[in-house]
Amino acid sequence: MKVCLINPTEMHRVAVYDLAKHLAMKKNYEVTVLQPSENYRLTEKMYSEPFRRGNIEIIYLPSLFLRKLHYSIPHFHKEFEILCKLVSELKCEIIQACEYAFLTSIAPIFVKRRYKIATVLTFGELLGYTWFYGDTVVDAIAKTYTYSIGKWVLNSYDRVVSLTKKAAAGVEQFGVPRDKVSTIPNGVDLGNFRLDSNLNETRAELSIEPDEKVLLFVGRLSKVKRVEVLIALTMQLLKEGFSVKTVIVGDGARREYYEKLAESIKTNVIFTGWLPRHQTYKYYHVADVFVLSSLSEGLPAVLLEASAAGKPSVASNVSGVSDIVVHGETGYLVEKFNISSYAKYVKSLLENDDLARKMGAKAAAYVKENFNWDVIVDEYEKLYREILD
Numbered sequence: 001m002k003v004c005l006i007n008p009t010e011m012h013r014v015a016v017y018d019l020a021k022h023l024a025m026k027k028n029y030e031v032t033v034l035q036p037s038e039n040y041r042l043t044e045k046m047y048s049e050p051f052r053r054g055n056i057e058i059i060y061l062p063s064l065f066l067r068k069l070h071y072s073i074p075h076f077h078k079e080f081e082i083l084c085k086l087v088s089e090l091k092c093e094i095i096q097a098c099e100y101a102f103l104t105s106i107a108p109i110f111v112k113r114r115y116k117i118a119t120v121l122t123f124g125e126l127l128g129y130t131w132f133y134g135d136t137v138v139d140a141i142a143k144t145y146t147y148s149i150g151k152w153v154l155n156s157y158d159r160v161v162s163l164t165k166k167a168a169a170g171v172e173q174f175g176v177p178r179d180k181v182s183t184i185p186n187g188v189d190l191g192n193f194r195l196d197s198n199l200n201e202t203r204a205e206l207s208i209e210p211d212e213k214v215l216l217f218v219g220r221l222s223k224v225k226r227v228e229v230l231i232a233l234t235m236q237l238l239k240e241g242f243s244v245k246t247v248i249v250g251d252g253a254r255r256e257y258y259e260k261l262a263e264s265i266k267t268n269v270i271f272t273g274w275l276p277r278h279q280t281y282k283y284y285h286v287a288d289v290f291v292l293s294s295l296s297e298g299l300p301a302v303l304l305e306a307s308a309a310g311k312p313s314v315a316s317n318v319s320g321v322s323d324i325v326v327h328g329e330t331g332y333l334v335e336k337f338n339i340s341s342y343a344k345y346v347k348s349l350l351e352n353d354d355l356a357r358k359m360g361a362k363a364a365a366y367v368k369e370n371f372n373w374d375v376i377v378d379e380y381e382k383l384y385r386e387i388l389d
Contacts, residue, residue: 001384002092004083006034008102009072010065014186014301015122015163016098019380022187022373024055031056032086034079036063036072036104061104068253070220072102079107087115094384096120100153101127101145109156118387121157122184123167124298126150130170130319131296133224151175158387163299164320182383185323187373188304192281193364202282206247206270213244213350216287216311218280218302219294221252229293231262233342234269242350245270247287249280284309288356289349293334293342297321307331307367312359314345324371330363 003023007016016033023029037060052058059082064073086092095112097105100123112119125131127150128143151174154160161182162168168183208214215234219225227248234246248258251274262269272283284290290306292315299320306313307324313331315321327333332345349356 002030003094004032004092006097006104008099008104020056022377033058036061074104083111087117094118098122100150105153119157120159122161124163125167126170134295166319184379187371187376188308193308202286211243213288215246216290218249221255224295226293227258287311307363310360310364
């Protein structure tokens with residue numbers, strides 16, 4: 001089966017690249033990924049030559065990137081041209097776009113009209129409906145888009161795949177028939193989270209003392225992630241006599257702001273900066289508790305990764321987070337504006353090693369059962385067969 005997956009921006013989405021990797025591992029799949037890139041100017045006559053990464057062929061699409069907004073604008077004509085060639089000459093059978101909020105999701109609709117090609121749209125959240133950035137202007141624009149162009153895009157695909165149960169229920173409010181909606185989450189590669197034999201080396205690298213507990217955050221340093229909650233939590237724990245270090249893995253527009261906020265406890269808050277994804281895995285193993293205090297989330301890969309590493313999480317009860325964290329079993333869910341509860345639950349885990357270990361073990365078992373890529377690929381195969389039939 002020949003499948004084309006469209007990545008929406010320069011960041012490699014799990015719902016595209018990890019799915020592509022696991023589909024390509026099966027002998028009966030040929031996978032092409034369409035990847036926006038600014039290295040190829042809009043004035044170019046032809047798109048770049050494709051190349052292979054393992055069994056995946058990647059074709060670069062000239063695009064403009066609005067990095068402050070984490071948004072990309074593709075060259076629509078080039079995208080349409082590439083997709084038409086894939087369908088008409090290379091006999092691609094399914095086009096699967098990612099995220100209705102990105103303009104890369106529009107060209108497949110017109111290709112479908114020309115060639116009657118099967119189309120699938122995956123999405124994480126409904127902007128302005130189940131997901132909010134925390135900025136009045138940005139959220140108003142997002143909501144307007146969702147209720148206009150977004151609604152049209154969602155209704156123009158053969159099947160819509162939501163990564164979370166909450167978003168799947170919400171999409172029906174936009175006129176998408178229930179029988180066109182599926183919930184298939186992202187998965188996690190469990191092999192990446194075997195116990196790190198260099199645990200002591202990683203602790204030494206971070207100057208973590210033997211008696212110090214570790215809180216961990218991994219993600220973009222943006223407004224929606226509310227890292228200020230984690231910094232305030234660290235301050236409170238230190239005042240109450242806890243021996244703790246907080247490790248913040250990631251970078252973003254608010255990094256300087258967060259570093260200034262943590263200035264008074266800078267020996268206890270470590271900013272690693274941006275790291276390649278494979279280099280972040282070792283930090284999960286040094287953590288005692290993973291903390292995610294976001295205002296909004298989709299299906300956060302970092303929670304899947306923390307759970308796969310056998311760590312309990314304390315996280316905001318927003319959208320897909322409750323698909324991963326089972327309250328009181330694998331971690332704790334906190335209502336996003338109930339700031340005091342983060343401290344309550346984190347302290348209970350830091351004070352009770354046995355409880356933390358048991359919750360971490362249950363978290364690892366839960367993701368193994370529910371977010372294993374083998375299971376997820378089977379779900380996609382079933383979906384593809386239904387569409388083609």
